[in-house]
Amino acid sequence: MTATAVNPSHILVVDDDPALRALLLEYLGDNEMRVTAVDSGEAMLAAFDREAIDLVVLDLRLPGEDGLTLARQLRERANVPIVLLTGKAEEADRVMGLELGADDYVTKPFSPRELLARIRAVLRRYHQPTDVPVRDEQRRAFRFAGWELNLRTRRLTAADGSRLELSNHEFSLLVAFCSAPQRVLSRDQLLNLSRLHNAEVYDRTIDVQVLRLRRKIEADPFHPAFIVTERGAGxxxxxxxETLY
Structure with missing residues (x-):
């Protein structure tokens, strides 16, 4: 098995075939991707709202469901990449899916290697810098050094999949740091960005919250690698x- 990526892309596979789901769970997982596999549109939407998903692999022919409608519902939720799984005789559906905003398609039967190549190509396109402004409320998650902060569920997940509880203040402070990585932020800026000024504030409010946050995310809170003190500055x-939209 290959080494696990620090911030692996999270792929959501939607297909009613349990053998195919098991195959893609193993193959994509062996190729440095995190995979969630479900068998229905309802489960897809639930997983998408619960998790920070980088790309959806969607079978257009789920029993009793309209794959094109599901693709449209995904596109309404976020600008998430979609790769369609289609049959050989479904040219009209492929065209309609692409017009709805799907990014690529693979025709069944397919090789996992081909699907992996298409997934990687689509993700590369989405990771290209863009001049199009994106509103803050469209952000879905932050990832750093194996950690994932889901802004919808307010969950912090470690590289091993374990979840840490954050207080409201710790969550707001971590969002402020992730929104301005590798920049020096003064205590006043952090008070404003984290909205701690709405709480009972005293001179060392930020210092106390930083220490509490370090204890949760730093390997050694007293020699921090993430939240570094800039003496006299913040x-x-x-x-x-990495920001996921």
Whole structure:
């Protein structure tokens, strides 16, 4: 098995065939991807609202469901990449799916290697820099050094899949750091960005919250690698951050 990526892409596979789901769980997982596999549109939407998903692999022919409608519902929720799984005789559906905003398709039967190549190609396109402004409320998650902060569920997940509870103040402070990675932020800026000014504030409010947050995410809170103190200036979140929209 290959080494696990620090921030693996999370792929949501939607197909009613249990053998295919098991195959893709293993194959994509062996190729440095995190995979969730479900068998219905309802389960897909629930997983999408619960997890930070990078790309959806969607079978257009789920029993009793309209795959095109499901693709449209996904597109309404977020600008998430979609790769369709289609049959050989479904050219009209493929065209309609692409017009609805799907990014690519693979015709069944297919090789897992081909699907992997198409997934990687689509993800590369989405990771290209863009000049199009994106509103803050469209952000779905932050990822850094194996950690994932889901902004919808307010969950912090470690690289091993374990979840840590954050207080409201800790969550707001971590969002502030992730929104401005590798920049020095003064205590006043952090008070404003984390909205701690709405709480009972005293001189060392930020310092106390930083210490509590370090105890949860740092391997050694007293020699931090992420939240670095800039003496006389404030703090710097000294790690690259990936934003998922």
């Amino acid at each position: 703090y710097r979140f000294d790690v690259p951050v």
